[in-house]
Every structure is written in C-alpha cells, then in structure tokens.
Amino acid sequence: MVNVYNKENFKSEVEEYKGTTIVDFYADWCGPCKMMSPVIDKIAEENKEIKVGKVNCDDEIELATRFNVMSIPTILIFKDGKLLKTFVGVTPKETILKAAK
C-alpha cells in the first residue's frame, strides 16, 4: 500500500517511525513522475516490511522546501526517522531497494 503524506501526518508517519520509509515527491503535471509512480507502487507491493508513501508537491510545498526538493521526482529514504538517502530523477527499483535495505 502506498500512503499519502502531508504536513499534518509527516512527523508521526515518517519522522517518528522506527523502521524504513520511502517517500516519493511528485506532482500530477510532471511527466517523469508518471514513470516513477508504477515503480513506487511495485516497491510497496513487493516489500511489505518497508513503509512507502507519496507527497504531492503542489499541495505540500512546505514539505518539499523543508527537504530541499527542487526537482521532481525526488525519492527520499528515511531510516528511524532520519534522512538516509536522496535520489533525484526517475530511479530504477533495484537502486532504491539497495539503498533502503
């Protein structure tokens, strides 16, 4: 399942979560994001032990700014609430999972 994160739930869902979270920063008008989205869905479906979610940059510009997201798609990986790794641009599934595990 892919969760939806916003400025209200980001703290409790990601920053206070003990474990790994993968967050996809995207927007509906962004062409490359359309290619990233099925990859994110697949990661969520195949790796139940990892929490996966999305942030819509149009609605959540504050969150995007806070994590210095200036290009989308951007994928952030958090471990125990701490930012572990950032991928900018469409990134293959294997590359993301390797960093997350």
Add this chain to the structure above:
Amino acid sequence: MEVKMKNLFEYLKEMYDIIIIGAGPAGISASLYAKRANMNVLVIYKGTSNLENATKIENYYGFPDGITGQDLYNSGIMQAKNLGVDFRVSEVTSIEYQQDGFNVKTPENEYNAKSVIISTGNKKLKPNIKGINEFEGKGISYCAICDGFFYRNKKVAVIGSGEFAFSEAKMLSNVVKDITILTNGEQIKSVRNNFKINTKKIKKIVGSEKVEKIVFEDLTEIDIDGIFIALGEAGANDFAKTLGIITENDNIKVNENMETNVPGVFACGNITGGLLQVSKAVYEGSKAGLSAVKYVKEIKK
C-alpha cells in the same frame, strides 16, 4: 469552408504514427522498416551526424573500396525519401506526453505521434563550469518543465545560446520572477531575443546548501536561485529527463527490443552505448522500427 478544410488538412498532416529524431544509420533504418509496414513516418534531424565526420568506412558490409561517411549518410536519407518517409530539417526542442501519444516541438512547428524513436547519437553537452555537478538537483536543473515549479517568483538563469535555451526560457517565463540567458562567452544563435542576455564567461557557481551565486571570469557576480542548463541543441539526455527515461552513464537504457522504460519510446544507435559502429546502429534501428510498428498496431486496436 475552404479555409477550414485546409486547416483540418494541415492538422491531419502533422499527425504521425512514428516520429524519429535523428537521420543517422539508426534513425534511417528505423524509418525504412516502419514505412514498409505502412506506418505514417516523420524523421526530424539537424546538425551533423557522427557518420558524416567519418572520412572513410572500410569495415561495413558491401563496399569493397570503402565508402565515405558523407556518401553513406546521404544515400541513407535518399533511400528513405524514395520510399515516402517525410523529413524535416529542424531542431526538436521538446518531447512531451499528451493524450494518446507524444507532442514533439520544433521552433517553427509541433507534431503529434503515437510513438517516438530517439536516434540522436551520443552528443552530450555539459558545460565545464565549477559547481555544475556539485549542485545538480540543488539549484542546477536540466529540465524547465519538470523543475520550473520550484522557482516560482524566483530569479533564475538559463545557460545556453541556441533555440533550445530560448525554448526553456520561454517555458520558465510563465513561472519565475526574473530570467537571464547566460551564453558563457558564446554568440546568440536564435532569432528570438526577448530575454535579458549576459554573454560573459562564467568562472564558477557557488553556494552552501544550494546554488546562491554565479561568478564570472571578470570576477563580477550575480545572485541566483536556480540555473537551467540548455546548451547547444536539445539532445537525447534532455528528452530523457523530461520523459523520465532511465539512463546509465549518459546512455539511454533499452532492452533487446530497443524499448526504453517509457511505453512508446524507443532508442537506437550510439545513444544506447556499446559499439559505436554503423552495423550496430543499422541493426538497432531496424529492431526499433519494428518494435515501434508493433506498439502502434497494438494501441490502434
């Protein structure tokens, strides 16, 4: 009524099954296979092919005395023209998604296609400026349509001097507050000039967390929030960025059918890496052409 019919005709004329970008051996091979399968095919190309620069080719099948790259290149284009493939000599400045296919823009026109084959060769232009790599994704961008949003009401620069730079600037002008074209010592090669232009040579890009300043060779500097790179003509790597095509070491990643990760987009020739040979480009072009035909037939069903 007559006018309307003409407009409709013009409109239909610019709808293609397959648009191929680049007219080297890969692109032309693709066009031959696609056209012979009764597809409506357009090849858009500009600039010199790697092949044209080859003085003599002596290892390609069927030419006992060798052949010049220029002759082989011209013969290929002639062969495709004889078969009925359409050609436009122009620069593709962007490829975008649209409903049922892709929109391909040149400075003069735009075209629609169900499938796109990228065979632009492996020209990769990255300016040799200190700070460019360091700040990629932190103020340095290669795609105005993807990242312009993050620079709303901010001050940005576009580095480049050709049509591509001006098309990126135009896209940004709806969003940002202030925009300057930086030619980095080059002369402007565009007819469009309704932007602020600075032709000084750039020394470096500086900042802490993200881009903050551009310093020129004469040690003057400007404050800047974002820099968009659009050097020369838009190339395969630029299209890859806007469409979300996965690349590896500046090559477009394809499978054995020349499919990229984006449905409907195929790549062939030098841009996929490996052997930079005519024979390999011809093989990949035919495969890409056939794969694109199969794709178009599937979606037409």
